[in-house]
Amino acid sequence: MTIAKAVNSGLRRAMEDDPKVLVMGEDVGKLGGVFRVTDGLQKDFGEDRVIDTPLAESGIVGTAIGLALRGFRPVAEIQFDGFIYPAYDQIVSQLAKMGYRSAGSVRLPVVIRVPYGGGIGAVEHHSESPEAYFAHTAGLRVVTCSTPADAYWMIQDAIASDDPVMFFEPKRRYWDKGDVDVDGGSDRAPLHQARVVRPGSQVTVAAYGPMVKTALQAAEAAAQEGKDVEVIDLRSLSPLDVDAVEESVRRTGRLVTVHEAPVFLGLGAELAARVTERCFYSLEAPVLRVGGFHIPYPPSRVEEEYLPDLDRVLDAVDRSLAF
Template structure:
C-alpha cells in the first residue's frame, strides 16, 4: 500500500500543478512510512513541503492555500497527532464551504495513518474516525488494499470537498495487485469482497483483512460469511450492505476503535431501522475496548481478531 499511495500521489502531482503535499518530514525523508519518498526530488520543495511540528498550523495553512486555488494534501505523521489540528478541521475546514454558501470550496486531503498492529507507543495506534464522522462537511474514506489506495487517493485529491483519508498501518506493507487500467470504484461506494449466505460481516481499513481471515476459518466449519468493505465512512453507501443483510438476515460489524458512540454503532442502528424485518438476529459489533489504547504488548488482546469475529458470528447464528 505504501508504494501504491506513492504512485497515486506522484500521478496527482504530475497531472495538476495545483496539488501540493505538506507535512512533517515528507520531503527528503519521504515520511515516516516512506509514502512520499522521492516526490520532493521530482517535484521540488515548493510542491512537497516539509513543515514545522505544528498540526494546527499545517492544516490552517492548507485552508488558506485551498482558498487561493490549490489542492493541498496534508500528512499527519501519526494518528494520535491529529488532535492539535482538531479545531482547524472541525470548526474551519468542515464548515468553510457552508459558511460561504458554496462560493468557496475546500479541496484538501488529510492523510492519517490509522489503527494498530504495529507495536507502537501511546498516541501512535489510534482509530479516531468517529470524531470526524460526527462532523458535517467532511468526507471520510479508508482503503483496505493497494489497488484501492492507488485509486482512492487520486479520487480524494480530485474532490472539491475536504477528505479525511485514513490509511491502515497494518496494511502498509502486505503486497497486492494494482490494476492501472481498471476504472476505479467510486470513492464513496461500499463493496462485497467475498460472497456468502449465512452472515454478513462488515468493516473498513485494516479490519477487512481480519474479516477475510475469519471467513476462511468459518468456511472450514461450513459457515458462509459475506464480507463487505465499507471503504467510505462518511457518506456511507448502504445499498450493498442492506442487500446483503436482506439475504443473510444477520450482520456483524468490526472496527478497531472503541465501540461506544462509534461508526459501528451508527451502522448497527441504521441497518436495524432499514432492514428490521429481514434481520434474524440483532446486529452485533466487534470492536476495540472502551479504554485508552494499551501498551504494545497488550495490543493483540485489545484489537479484534478473527476469533472474536467468529464468536460474534456464532452468537448471531444462535438466535
C-alpha cells in the first residue's frame, strides 16, 4: 500500500480498537483531507469521531488538549507544515508542559499529524520542515515515517503513547508503495528506535522522512563506484536513537547526516555533536551535513535547486572518504 493508505489504515485500526480515539482537523471528514489520508473515516466512524474543524490551528490543538484532559485520545491534523505556527504556543507552552507541570499526574495523549517537506510544487507555506522546533522542546515526542510499514505501525504506537507525539509525514512520499504486514507485524519496530535500512562498511548516512529514499538512491549509485554505504533511518527525532548511529559509526568511521530542513541548527547538527563526543577516536573524517539552505523555502519553480538530492549526498560521501 502507499504511505497515505498506510496512515489511513493505521488510524482506522486505532479507532476500531479504542472508542476514545478521535480524528480532527480542517477538511479531514467529508473531504478526507487534502491528501485523502483520512478518506472514508467519517463515513465509517461518524461526525462525532472524525471532526471537521474551523480553519484555526490554535483552536484545533487547544481543543485536542481539552479532549485529552477529559480522557480522549485526539489525533489532530495540521493541514500543511507551514500552517502549524499559529498553534505553536499551544503546543510548546501547554501540550509539552502539562506532564511536567503536574509532576506526571496529568497526561496528554495527543497526536499532531503534520504533512511536511517539499517536492510537490506547492506555493508558500506548504513545503516547510519545522521538525527541529519541536524536537528542541522537552515534553514532546517527535517521530517521522519513511515507508508504508512504518506509517502503519508508528501512527498506532503514537496514538497509544500517553505522551504528546508530533507525527511528521513526508508528503512527497505519500504515494510511494511498499509491503505492510498488517497481521503479523514482522515489519514493526519500536517507535523510538532507528533502523539500518541498508548495511554498509565505509560510510554511515543517517537520514529521516523524505530523505531516506534519497539516501538509499545515493547508496546504490555509490555502490556502482565501489563504495559501501550504510543507510540509517532515524525514525525518531526526539528522543534520538544515538546508540544505533554510534554503533554504525564505530564500524564505518564516517558519518553523513541528511535532512531536508536547513543545515543550520538542524537535527544533523545535534547528531554530529553527539557522535563526535562519543566516537571521536573512531572517526576517520569529520561528520558532514547535507540539508536545505538557510533561506525561506523558495518558489516551486526553483525548489529542486534547494532540495538535497542524490548528487549532494554522493558529494558528501566522496568528501568523507577523501579524508
